[in-house]
Amino acid sequence: MVNDPHPPLHEYQRSGDYVVGGIVSHAFILADSIDFTIEPPPPSLEEVTVVPKNYQHILALAFAIKEINENPQLLPNVTLGFQIYNSYFTARSTYHATMLLLSKLERFIPNYICEFQHDLIAIIGGLDAQTSLYVATFLDNYKIPQLIYGPAPVMNEKTPGLPFYQMVPKEDVQYMGIRSLLLHFDSDLVTVKGDICTGEEKLENLPGPFFEMSMTGHSYSIYNAVYAVAHALQAMSSGRLHHKAMADGGVLKIQHQQLWQLHHFLRGVSFNNSAGDMVSFDENGELVAGFDIINWVVSSNQSFQRVKVGSVDPQAPPDQAFTISVNAIKWHSWFNQVQPLSVCSESCLPGSRKKVKEGKPFCCYDCIACPEGKIASQKDVNDCFECSAETYPAETQDFCVPKDVSFLSFEExxxxxxxxxxxxxxxxxxxxxxxxxxxxxxxxxxxxxxxxxxxxxxxxxxxxxxxxxxxxxxxxxxxxxxxxxxxxxxxxxxxxxxxxxxxxxxxxxxxxxxxxxxxxxxxxxxxxxxxxxxxxxxxxxxxxxxxxxxxxxxxxxxxxxxxxxxxxxxxxxxxxxxxxxxxxxxxxxxxxxxxxxxxxxxxxxxxxxxxxxxxxxxxxxxxxxxxxxxxxxxxxxxxxxxxxxxxxxxxxxxxxxxxxxxxxxxxxxxxxxxxxxxx
Known part of the structure; x- marks a missing residue:
């Protein structure tokens, strides 16, 4: 037997799993006129004692749907609705909740399809890759699109070609931005915060992080996912109107469309959201987006203010993909308004390499000269390298000198x-x-x-x-x-x-x-x-x-x-x-x-x-x-x-x-x- 997928809200609160975008999270029911509701109905305020984890994801979903439904220009005569289910981070509950999304009867009978859902639906979730894979394995049978705002599942020979629309940018873009930022400042004073990985790498005795590579959080990704579906529906309805010449008296009824048709319009969706950011997908269904570089400015009351000082744009030419305004950066007063230096080790000059000190942080190292026959052309390199066969190391071992061509000639x-x-x-x-x-x-x-x-x-x-x-x-x-x-x-x-x-x-x-x-x-x-x-x-x-x-x-x-x-x-x-x-x-x-x-x-x-x-x-x-x-x-x-x-x-x-x-x-x-x- 499958457990009741609709426990009371306080059960969600105790489990800490009521995560919109977490395992199964959201289900959009796209119909002519359905009020958006949360199932089960929320209890009275007296019953709520603990705010569930990531409750802001639910608010982002409800806010986006409400904003779209109140916009007469985007989807006239169409109202978006949603249902939210909990998966409890288990495969059984995930599969069961996914099946319920396809049934109006709110119950699932094995081997039977009762009251098949004719409304177009799209799934948003989940927050972790394994849950997204569970959901996609089931939805692939019905060709229902799934928009995820966490890391994409790793495909293998048993799960080829499962359709995803990833609402976070590629990890490669984030890594490229981090590397460019490190090379620009020639230091390790960077904190990485993003949708894919979160971490904090800082040197000793620093007051805190100074920069972050920021693509908006999960709530913003959910917001974009709702708008992506809405614009796909708008494109679908525009196509229907063109071909049917307003056959229904100007009132478009889209609930009888095939589920798989929504994929075509999602792949080609491209729009600017209310924040002015471009939202579109590449050929792999991944969000085409970059990162902003945010400077955390410390106020006198020790609060932080975020100031955008640069960006990483993978669509720009290679020499313009990374941009930063050095004049817009405000360093902490502890550094006397100059770029901070490592307090553990001085930079290793060209011609030498770093040797990590055992038992010390990664930023603490000794500088040793490159061995004979090798060079280091940059500062703070981990390894020296050999020159090509046509060059040889200079005496300072920081660059390669072209070899002279030699043979016994009449001129020497x-x-x-x-x-x-x-x-x-x-x-x-x-x-x-x-x-x-x-x-x-x-x-x-x-x-x-x-x-x-x-x-x-x-x-x-x-x-x-x-x-x-x-x-x-x-x-x-x-x-x-x-x-x-x-x-x-x-x-x-x-x-x-x-x-x-x-x-x-x-x-x-x-x-x-x-x-x-x-x-x-x-x-x-x-x-x-x-x-x-x-x-x-x-x-x-x-x-x-x-x-x-x-x-x-x-x-x-x-x-x-x-x-x-x-x-x-x-x-x-x-x-x-x-x-x-x-x-x-x-x-x-x-x-x-x-x-x-x-x-x-x-x-x-x-x-x-x-x-x-x-x-x-x-x-x-x-x-x-x-x-x-x-x-x-x-x-x-x-x-x-x-x-x-x-x-x-x-x-x-x-x-x-x-x-x-x-x-x-x-x-x-x-x-x-x-x-x-x-x-």
């Missing part, structure tokens, strides 16, 4: 010095080659295979010139040529040195009586050594380019203040394979030359080759750890320096002694002197 001092060195060595090599070609018939030039000498000088010239491939902005073609050209040219140069050394050894061995080495001595042997050694390096470079070739890349992390444009080697294994093979040729040349250093060579070239290979190997053995320990453009500079140093070592150790004799001691460059020195 390091690039200029390396360029001048490469050009100078190239010029010297060209002069040495010209000198040898000019004196190509002299004994000192003819003694050591002129063609092999010319090939070695040309390869050394190319070694110096290939340094220019590294002093430029990395591009695709340059990245492909850099290491491969360097590897091939240097292998050619070292293989020429190796061929020279082997030729000297075999030539000495061929002079012994009965030696079989004579058939190996000749230009063909040297050519075969140079070609075969160069082909092996060519094969390694071909595999490298075919499998994982070098490519232009951007390194944003190795250097803190620079973005390095570089050539990514692609396959590091192939890169070190090229260096390794070149080193292998140099070691073999050094070993053979060392064994032949005391042979009776007239010009003692084996000794010079030994020294040149010693310099060459020393340079490239020191190159690897140095190259790996540097970053950015300095890695490229190390490789260019190694190219120039090793090439200069070969040029100086092998050819400068001969140039000295050719240019400065020509008397020694003759056949007689050659034979005399040999014996």
């Amino acid at each position: 001092p390091l690039g200029i010095s390396l360029t001048c060195s490469a050009f100078s060595f190239s010029l010297i090599t060209a002069l040495v080659l010209r000198t040898f070609m000019k004196h190509h018939n002299t004994p000192i030039v003819k003694a050591n295979n002129r063609n092999l000498t010319y090939t070695l000088l040309v390869s050394l010239l190319l070694c110096f010139l290939c340094a220019f491939l590294f002093i430029h902005r990395p591009e695709k073609v340059l990245c492909l040529l850099r290491q491969t050209a360097f590897g091939l040219i240097f292998s050619l140069a070292v293989s020429c040195v190796l061929a020279k050394t082997i030729t000297v050894v075999l030539a000495f061995m061929a002079t012994k009586p009965g030696s079989r080495m004579r058939k190996w001595v000749g230009k063909g042997l040297a050519t075969s050594i140079v070609v075969s050694c160069s082909l092996i390096q060519t094969g390694i470079c071909t595999v490298w380019l075919a499998t994982s070739p070098p490519f232009p890349d951007v390194d944003q992390h190795s250097m803190v203040e620079e973005i390095v444009l570089e050539c990514n080697e692609g396959s590091v294994t192939m890169f070190y394979s090229v260096l390794g093979y070149m080193g292998f040729l140099a070691i073999v040349s050094f070993f053979v030359a060392f064994l032949a250093r005391k042979l009776p060579d007239s010009f003692n070239e084996a000794k010079f080759i030994t020294f040149s290979m010693l310099v060459f190997c020393s340079v490239w053995l020191s190159f690897v750890p140095t190259y790996l320990s540097t970053k950015g453009k300095y890695m490229v500079a190390v490789e260019v320096f190694s190219i120039l140093a090793s090439s200069a070592g070969l040029l100086g150790c092998i050819f400068f002694p001969k140039c000295y004799i050719i240019v400065l001691r020509p008397e020694l460059n003759n056949k007689e002197q050659l034979i005399r020195r040999l014996y």
Whole structure:
């Protein structure tokens, strides 16, 4: 059995549940002529001893209906009535009271519809989300609109698409306004009071709240709900008159309309209420409204006066959504008419962050510097953040500085010095080659295979010139040529040195009586050594380019203040394979030359080759750890320096002694002197 839904008023008073807009709360009965009444009839004043909680909601409902019924312009010939039921904050009472709203007999018979309600009705309530959900679950069967003035129920897969008309603005608007107010004053001196949440957050030792984000209370929402229904009825009646051309003699009877038709007009309702505020719904049935920012001014008698100093309008452009008049704000005299400051902690300056003190209020914190590599660009931030890959933290750690683009170029001092060195060595090599070609018939030039000498000088010239491939902005073609050209040219140069050394050894061995080495001595042997050694390096470079070739890349992390444009080697294994093979040729040349250093060579070239290979190997053995320990453009500079140093070592150790004799001691460059020195 269902309990009597109409207990006497003193029962409502004892329960404290007589809340208009609380659980089920209001029911509008829209009819031609029905006086608004409260059920059950109110007792005499002698019986009333306690004013029920939220009784002002009932007064707001009655006031709005009375105001509408007395307005001849809004709903002529139509009178609004209402019924109020109590749900006792229980699902059973809520469902029962909702069913009674649909019956004129004031009683509910399960599985039967007796005296079905033909008058259009709308429900206002309840104050909490769960009650609204109970009511909506039942009303959805009859498509009866429900206007709620509390938080909207959370929908799930079992309650899809239940229709609500929410008479309070979205929570997001309130949160946005609070955040804007906090950012504007850069403090926590704000009290939040609204229809959705109520709270008070204030600092220690303050006399009380100073601002509130205020959208009118529940009573005002109920007032707007009544007017929303009235304007929807007005729109419905206007449509009926247009289509029926006053068929009933000018008297409109709307009680025979279908309940679901009221939804269409409610969704499109838009009007200014008696307070001048706009009332309309969005596509989700939520009230389109903002908030006023109210300044609480303390009088001498410690009373408060509310003064509007700003607003939050979600419909305005983003830069105008939050407005506040600082000049209209009146601070408490305790603050000497200036913006109050926190008495617990000073603001944390940019470059530092807040660290909450354990056991202290939220406004009490320490300021600690941002860790290395992070910044804080604003005051009083909770966390520092990292700069983007294109920027780096300033020394003060309060802003990010754009990184400079870095690569080894001709315009900077390091690039200029390396360029001048490469050009100078190239010029010297060209002069040495010209000198040898000019004196190509002299004994000192003819003694050591002129063609092999010319090939070695040309390869050394190319070694110096290939340094220019590294002093430029990395591009695709340059990245492909850099290491491969360097590897091939240097292998050619070292293989020429190796061929020279082997030729000297075999030539000495061929002079012994009965030696079989004579058939190996000749230009063909040297050519075969140079070609075969160069082909092996060519094969390694071909595999490298075919499998994982070098490519232009951007390194944003190795250097803190620079973005390095570089050539990514692609396959590091192939890169070190090229260096390794070149080193292998140099070691073999050094070993053979060392064994032949005391042979009776007239010009003692084996000794010079030994020294040149010693310099060459020393340079490239020191190159690897140095190259790996540097970053950015300095890695490229190390490789260019190694190219120039090793090439200069070969040029100086092998050819400068001969140039000295050719240019400065020509008397020694003759056949007689050659034979005399040999014996």
